[in-house]
Amino acid sequence: MTLDIYQVDAFSAKLFGGNPAAIIPLEAWLSDDIMQQIAQENNLSETAYFVKEGEHFHIRWFTPAVEVALCGHATLATAHVIYEHLGFKEDQIKFMSKSGELVVKKRDGLLEMNFPATSLSKTEIPAGFLDQFNIKPSETLKAGEDFFLIFDSEEQIKALVPNFSALKKIKSRGIICTAPGTKADFVSRFFAPAAGIDEDPVTGSAHTSLIPYWAKKLAKNSLYAEQISKRKGELHCQLIGDRVLIAGEAISYLQGKINI
Numbered sequence: 001m002t003l004d005i006y007q008v009d010a011f012s013a014k015l016f017g018g019n020p021a022a023i024i025p026l027e028a029w030l031s032d033d034i035m036q037q038i039a040q041e042n043n044l045s046e047t048a049y050f051v052k053e054g055e056h057f058h059i060r061w062f063t064p065a066v067e068v069a070l071c072g073h074a075t076l077a078t079a080h081v082i083y084e085h086l087g088f089k090e091d092q093i094k095f096m097s098k099s100g101e102l103v104v105k106k107r108d109g110l111l112e113m114n115f116p117a118t119s120l121s122k123t124e125i126p127a128g129f130l131d132q133f134n135i136k137p138s139e140t141l142k143a144g145e146d147f148f149l150i151f152d153s154e155e156q157i158k159a160l161v162p163n164f165s166a167l168k169k170i171k172s173r174g175i176i177c178t179a180p181g182t183k184a185d186f187v188s189r190f191f192a193p194a195a196g197i198d199e200d201p202v203t204g205s206a207h208t209s210l211i212p213y214w215a216k217k218l219a220k221n222s223l224y225a226e227q228i229s230k231r232k233g234e235l236h237c238q239l240i241g242d243r244v245l246i247a248g249e250a251i252s253y254l255q256g257k258i259n260i
Contacts, residue, residue: 005254011076012248100116109249120143132162132170134161154181174200210225211238223237
């Protein structure tokens with residue numbers, strides 16, 4: 001079997017920035033094992049698969065190690081492929097996923113995703129968890145399956161050096177680290193060693209909790225965010241009730257075929 005494959009840099013206007021994702025359109029679902037093996041072979045933080053079903057698209061996301069319930073950058077990259085490579089003409093794309101309906105539309109030269117907001121809660125810290133960071137956060141919360149660590153400054157976020165081998169043993173989807181930005185309203189980094197990704201370059205799904213937190217903290221609902229990994233990503237964010245709008249750019253890097 002031969003399948004089309006695309007690789008797209010999401011949340012970036014230029015190549016080699018943002019977060020790369022592999023996108024594979026399907027006529028019908030492959031087995032979970034095959035989709036996981038392809039994701040492992042691609043060795044990117046996410047491989048997204050989608051199948052058109054009536055008026056919407058069903059989307060799934062796989063890291064090299066596991067299937068995840070929500071991925072922002074690979075959803076943005078998938079919308080880019082549907083619009084730019086598959087000739088989709090509608091004003092918006094509706095995805096069905098394990099996280100419910102997700103809508104992506106074009107706005108002011110950006111692709112804007114409409115996602116459910118994630119609430120924050122107090123949490124018990126696993127023994128030795130904070131010892132795996134060279135800088136201690138000022139506060140630790142939980143956002144869904146993620147730990148949410150709040151730091152005092154952008155410089156602290158840049159200087160973080162986690163102990164990934166130890167953090168692999170901590171049960172969580174990932175670890176969101178955030179602080180006020182110098183140019184952006186807020187900055188973040190995202191670590192997910194338990195999911196097979198030491199550091200994710202740009203994480204749309206993490207912003208489902210980052211946006212509500214910073215909107216309340218800064219008393220503003222429109223926010224500009226930067227994820228300050230080595231590749232860096234730019235996100236234009238809004239809080240609207242219990243939903244978040246996450247917008248960014250995307251650019252195609254690769255188009256080809258795979259044989260399975």
